[in-house]
Amino acid sequence: MKYSKATNYALHTMLYLAVTSPNQRVGVQPMAEKLKVSPTYLSKILTQLVKAGMIESSPGAGGGYKLPPHWEEISFLDIIHAIEGPVSLFDGCLNDHPDCLIQNVMVSAEEKMEEELKQKKIAELAKKAPPVL
Amino acid sequence: MKYSKATNYALHTMLYLAVTSPNQRVGVQPMAEKLKVSPTYLSKILTQLVKAGMIESSPGAGGGYKLPPHWEEISFLDIIHAIEGPVSLFDGCLNDHPDCLIQNVMVSAEEKMEEELKQKKIAELAKKAPPVL
DNA sequence: CTATTAAAGAGTTATAATATCTATAATATC
């Protein structure tokens, strides 16, 4: 019951882009160095973010990744969902009782967490210019 | 990023005890049958619950498990913590920056969820006498 | 003492996360 390291890397790179270069492209190597993770692995994570519309990519010389136009609206929840998928924390159901009481509790609790994660935008954190990496 | 099946089994057995026999002892075999899980495996989970004070056990003939005197106060969060341990959903930290912004967000979101899980008691669900198993 | 039941230990299997290697495709620059 833990968020994956991939999610952690995704959050860090997003915050990194927001803090350092919201408009400029940056390749995967420098970020992989900062995060102390292999470029190929980080690349896979960034590709997932691209597909989810969290960042934009361009190949070729001078290419790299940059934030999309709407980047100030991107929330923690968006990033987490991009990596973890549309998670439901609880799904060990066996019998499919109608209107399951256990699942109701778990889902409503999960929603409380998601509300909070939806309100928190990386742009908001970036304003504080933290030493993110 | 999912709760373990063990947590699921724990929630179901607790609710089962609360619904069927709040005072009477019941062995692991009947419950394992209902849950379609092996008795030895369920036994390990129940032992964790015993150590966390969620249930009481007694060996020997006529023994088994029963809820403790304070069972009506037991929350979902209590049960989850008993199985998952004192979880922190997020811990992929690399640099230990002071007053980490990312971790602050994740922790506060997690607390929102835990508040909800702390308010939900199994006794409350048991009153509705659901077809739990 | 014997039957019954929980607890504990060691081990196995299954599944998912993590990471690497290699090959391919796209773009810019010359």
Added chain:
DNA sequence: GATATTATAGATATTATAACTCTTTAATAG
């Protein structure tokens, strides 16, 4: 067009954790 650069994709290996089993031990009631 040739070359260097960079992202993407596929296959695969490694590691970690969850899930489960088997066996032994301990405790209790009758």
